[in-house]
Amino acid sequence: MTFCLNVEEAFDYLQYNSIRNSLDEINFPSHTIETPKDILNDRKVTIQTAKSRVSWSQQQGFSQDSCTGPMFWDLVENEIISVEWQPNVKLQASADDFIFVISEPTGAKLKATAQASFTKFQHLTDKHKLKISVEKCTTILIIRLVSGPRVK
Numbered sequence: 050m051t052f053c054l055n056v057e058e059a060f061d062y063l064q065y066n067s068i069r070n071s072l073d074e075i076n077f078p079s080h081t082i083e084t085p086k087d088i089l090n091d092r093k094v095t096i097q098t099a100k101s102r103v104s105w106s107q108q109q110g111f112s113q114d115s116c117t118g119p120m121f122w123d124l125v126e127n128e129i130i131s132v133e134w135q136p137n138v139k140l141q142a143s144a145d146d147f148i149f150v151i152s153e154p155t156g157a158k159l160k161a162t163a164q165a166s167f168t169k170f171q172h173l174t175d176k177h178k179l180k181i182s183v184e185k186c187t188t189i190l191i192i193r194l195v196s197g198p199r200v201k
Contacts, residue, residue: 055185059145067177071124
């Protein structure tokens with residue numbers, strides 16, 4: 050069975066704390082990680098109103114068109130992919146989609162494995178405050194023919 054799960058507005062909801070934590074977990078020299086971390090510090094959104102300028106601290110979001118946005122998304126995405134999954138579960142990512150391929154010999158085992166995988170995945174997406182777009186999720190069930198095709 051294949052499931053495709055889409056992260057809703059992934060670049061808009063990407064949390065700076067998640068990025069910082071992911072940067073801390075990779076084994077790069079500290080001087081290499083300082084620059085990306087500096088990009089996340091003291092980010093503000095400022096708008097001009099009729100009366101004055103209004104500013105507030107920004108804690109999430111990057112433009113998908115920026116140089117850093119995809120890099121930061123890949124850090125968080127890689128953390129999710131790198132988790133140890135059950136042996137019959139394979140997880141791939143493409144942009145803001147996660148694709149699960151689950152193989153089990155029976156429907157009951159497939160259901161149990163899928164449920165365990167989704168629970169683990171939901172824990173990880175909750176940790177990073179990511180939302181799954183239910184409308185964009187798809188499922189493909191591939192079954193093996195037990196007795197093979199018949200010609201009449």
